[in-house]
Amino acid sequence: MMIRPNIRGIQIEPASSLGPSGVKVRVSDVESLDLNVKQVEFRGVIPLERDLCFGEIVTSLFDCTGGRLLPIQCDFPEFQEEETSAFQMTYDIGEIGGSLEFQEWTCIGLISPMFINGPFEDTRNLMVVTRLVDLDLEYEIRHGQVISHDGVFWTGIKKFKLDLFDDGYLESQIRLHKFHFTSINLAVLTAAKCGHIKTQTIEVIQEKMDNWLDEADSLDKIYDGYRNSQERSEKYSRQLDQALQKAKNKTLRPSRFLTELKQRCSPAQATELIQFCFDVIMTNQTITAPALELIDNIAKTTRIDTKELEKIRDDRIIKVGTGSDFDIPAEQFLGINSYWKPHKKIKHLESEFHKWNSRLNLVRDEDTRENIQRMLNMIGEALRKYR
Amino acid sequence: MITGIDLGTTYSAVAQFDKHGRPVIMGNEKAEPLVPSCVAFFDDQWWVGREALRQWITGPNNAAARFKRYMGTSERFDIGEDSCTPTELSTRVLRHMHHIALGHLDEVDTTVVTIPANFSVEARQATIDAAKQAGLNMDYIINEPTAAALYYAFSGDLEGDGHYAVYDFGGGTFDISLIHIESGQVDVIASNGVSRLGGMDFDRILQKIVREKYEKEAETTLDDQELNEVPFDLVNIEQLKRRLSRRETVTVFAKGILLEITRQEFEESISGLIMQAEVCCGSTLREANLSSSELSGVILAGGSTRVPCIRKSIEQTFTDIPLIESMNVDEVVALGAVIYAAIRCDSSQHNAVQNAAIAPLHLQEVTNMNFGTVYVGFHEDTGMPYQANSVIIKKGTPIPCSKHESYFTMYDGQNEVKCRITECAREETDLNEFIRIISDDTILKLPDLPSGAIWPENEEIIVTFSYDENQIMHCSFEHKSSGHSEEVVLDFNRASDDSDESSDS
Incomplete structure (x- = not known):
């Protein structure tokens, strides 16, 4: 898995001075548990430069492999930050003043691979960041990064290694964004293959992008490497602009995107993409053989079930406006391969005829009925060639 | 008395079951058996039939025709300042047919109205609503091909007991039914159809041929208004189609230009549509697990069965199977409808001759959905x-x-x-x-x-x-x-x- 080169890491404040008493943070195995559970411990004296009334030690966790700090997520709300799902454990100290002293190793938090989720799956370098905060002063920690410093006055850091087995959350996010970018390019390409790209078509693509961005915003609790939703949105818009420019220059090619789909695309994503491409065709109101060929290629690449493809196609095709350009061979339109023998083509055409003819009577919308009738006429014409 | 009404896309017919136990078509005041299914409003009144058809040709804004295809849909037809549903228009046609019947009979107790075999529940419901609104006492409807089969089972004009196909190609719809007839028992085995395939589709194609030929010759483009004028209007085109059924070539005098239309070019243009009927026949035979060689005959109904290339298609689809058309193909459905009405009536409503005539007849239909x-x-x-x-x-x-x-x-x-x-x-x-x-x-x-x-x-x-x-x-x-x-x-x-x-x- 390639890491997106421009993925942003978390910036944290430097560790505080260890002080004369040699304050230490350590991460050790919990012997009694055979689940690779780690405990974060603390020993020493933290010299306080001011009076502390109510204190708390807040522990955050990062993946620091490669030098970039990426927060570790947790599935349980009890061990999450208030605003995000980044791992956070708190250790209540109570009322203190002067200096804070731990003479023995004191456990201030537990880390179990069972309930945390790192950005990537592998043996990773993790970093524990412990912070002493004053509960009477405001402090804000988001994705492990201190946003408001007033209440944080001591920071300790400790690195350790841990095997993370689950699919990383950032891997999933990157894959998802990559799929979105691939989809944007293939949608533009589909429109281009219809002969021209209408303004309404671009609007349909933008609408789809907006839906994706809204979903991403709603998942804002999970770190995705972008500074904010604005940056994410700009990135998507850039993808669309570039794809449109390439389409205009006739340099937008499907091969790269099909290869990407082949490498990673779930059946649900494949279905979503094909629906998206058909939506583009429907808005363009022009159906051409190259556009359908591209959709067929996407279906083959993603190994989408033939029946599923047929279902999507049927669902979308009957919504093409009656005044639209529909001038393509029925074979192409109905998923017939040119290498099929005539009897197979006949059988397929007859079965398509039977299906649409049966449905005609149950459709209420007159435009849809006209479209179905047009399909029946197309099938009738196509059959003439083979019978 | 009882009547049967064939509410057709282009023409309608009404039949009675006479006192001799025979189904008989009742003509209008001019003794015409077929009434155009056309409605118009002019001279401050509503018209149905030939007058309405004439109005439809000359002033289509005041008339509507071929609305049966839209039964059960939200489609509306503008007639003058009125916007009518297909049900409302069908109501007027049914009421007109009822009046024709009352011109022959003292009273009408029960009526059966026909519908295409693959009408949806909504289209079926719309037809029933139209009949009720027309004031008909209608308890039953019957599928058109079944009515045709029933007539032949009644008339004894068949080759004997066995399997038959009923090939019903009308003005607006195509239906195919496979039936088994044995000693008056009529069992429908399978029924299919294409709800938007009929003579009116051939008319539109022929109109396109004539139009294109004229536009090429005259180096001009016809507008919508001109298309409603002689000889491009659909009534003239229908006449032209009939002439093409009898001759290989016909000439059309269009605005000072002589156009030659050949049967071959017409047939070539409609072959895709006829193919749809062939596919439908094939799938119905498969559905019934029958081969065409097992059929004893093909019963023909509907005016489009007169078109020569449709004849050819039927002969190819049902090779060497005799075609049965002893009765007028335009009337057989209405005749079958009244026989069905007679079967469904209480026997006390019939005289002894009538009861004897229908005694051997029984009908078993199949679900169409x-x-x-x-x-x-x-x-x-x-x-x-x-x-x-x-x-x-x-x-x-x-x-x-x-x-x-x-x-x-x-x-x-x-x-x-x-x-x-x-x-x-x-x-x-x-x-x-x-x-x-x-x-x-x-x-x-x-x-x-x-x-x-x-x-x-x-x-x-x-x-x-x-x-x-x-x-x-x-x-x-x-x-x-x-x-x-x-x-x-x-x-x-x-x-x-x-x-x-x-x-x-």
Whole structure:
């Protein structure tokens, strides 16, 4: 898995001075548990430069492999930050003043691979960041990064290694964004293959992008490497602009995107993409053989079930406006391969005829009925060639 | 007295069952057996028939024709300042046919109206509504090809008992039915059709041919108004089609230009449409597990069967099978309809001769749609719930019939079940727009258990659909453990609740 080169890491404040008493943070195995559970411990004296009334030690966790700090997520709300799902454990100290002293190793938090989720799956370098905060002063920690410093006055850091087995959350996010970018390019390409790209078509693509961005915003609790939703949105818009420019220059090619789909695309994503491409065709109101060929290629690449493809196609095709350009061979339109023998083509055409003819009577919308009738006429014409 | 009305797309006909026990077509005041299914408003009154057709040609804004194709849809036809539904227009045609009958008979007790074999429930319902609004006492409707078969079973003009195809190619629809006739027992085995395939489609293609030829010769473009004028208007085009059925070449004098139209070019243009009828015949034979060689004859009905290339197509589809058309193909459906009305009537309404004439006749129809219910399933991979359609009575099931299926409650404590009934022409499982939910306002409540106990999951619900020969379907949803049940009755002959029974002018 390639890491997106421009993925942003978390910036944290430097560790505080260890002080004369040699304050230490350590991460050790919990012997009694055979689940690779780690405990974060603390020993020493933290010299306080001011009076502390109510204190708390807040522990955050990062993946620091490669030098970039990426927060570790947790599935349980009890061990999450208030605003995000980044791992956070708190250790209540109570009322203190002067200096804070731990003479023995004191456990201030537990880390179990069972309930945390790192950005990537592998043996990773993790970093524990412990912070002493004053509960009477405001402090804000988001994705492990201190946003408001007033209440944080001591920071300790400790690195350790841990095997993370689950699919990383950032891997999933990157894959998802990559799929979105691939989809944007293939949608533009589909429109281009219809002969021209209408303004309404671009609007349909933008609408789809907006839906994706809204979903991403709603998942804002999970770190995705972008500074904010604005940056994410700009990135998507850039993808669309570039794809449109390439389409205009006739340099937008499907091969790269099909290869990407082949490498990673779930059946649900494949279905979503094909629906998206058909939506583009429907808005363009022009159906051409190259556009359908591209959709067929996407279906083959993603190994989408033939029946599923047929279902999507049927669902979308009957919504093409009656005044639209529909001038393509029925074979192409109905998923017939040119290498099929005539009897197979006949059988397929007859079965398509039977299906649409049966449905005609149950459709209420007159435009849809006209479209179905047009399909029946197309099938009738196509059959003439083979019978 | 009883009558049968063939409410056709282009023409309608009405027949009576006379005192000698014979079905007879009743002509209008000019003794014309066929009345154009056309409605117009001019000279401050409504017109139906030939006058309306004339108006449709010269001033189509005041008239409507060929509306049967849109029965059961929201399509509207503007006539002057009125906007009419296909049901309202059909009401006027049916009322007109009823008046023709009253010109021959003292009174009409019962009428049967015909419909295409694959009319949807809504189109069927719209026809029933039209009949009720026209003031007809109509308890039954009959599929057009079945009516044709019934006439031939009655008339004795068949080659004997056996399997027959009824090939009904009318002005607006094409129907094919396979039937078995034995000693007056008429069993429909399978029935299909193309609801938008008929002579009017051929007319439009022929109009296009004439138009293109004229525009090429005259180096001009015809506008919509000119297309409604002689010789491009559809009535002239229909005459031209009839001439092409008799001659290989015909000439048309169009605005000072002589155009030559050949039968070959016309047939070439409509061959794609005829192919649709051929496919439909093939699939109906397969559905009935019959080969064409097992047929004893092909009964012809509908004016389009006169078109030579359709004849050729029938002969190719049903090789070496005799074509049966001893009766006028335009009238046979109305004649069959009145025979059906006679069968369904109480025998006390007939005289002895009439009772004797229909005594050997019995009819068994098949369902023309799949009927089912909606259930909730779970995706194997994701475990997510989904709604799906489950067919209980399949299309083509002989009527009367009764079928049942069991379904189960989904979770502990489920105490009610929504009872939904679906209709679809093809066995569809996904709940899409090709499945119509025809009833969904009934809820089966499971009875309360003592001391606050709850029903466990997987409680069996037995769903039974019974379709009787009066076209009434009883749908029962029964909770097996408690015996509690709900029943929904769908009467496919009854006018809908919002059907306006009041009749104007």
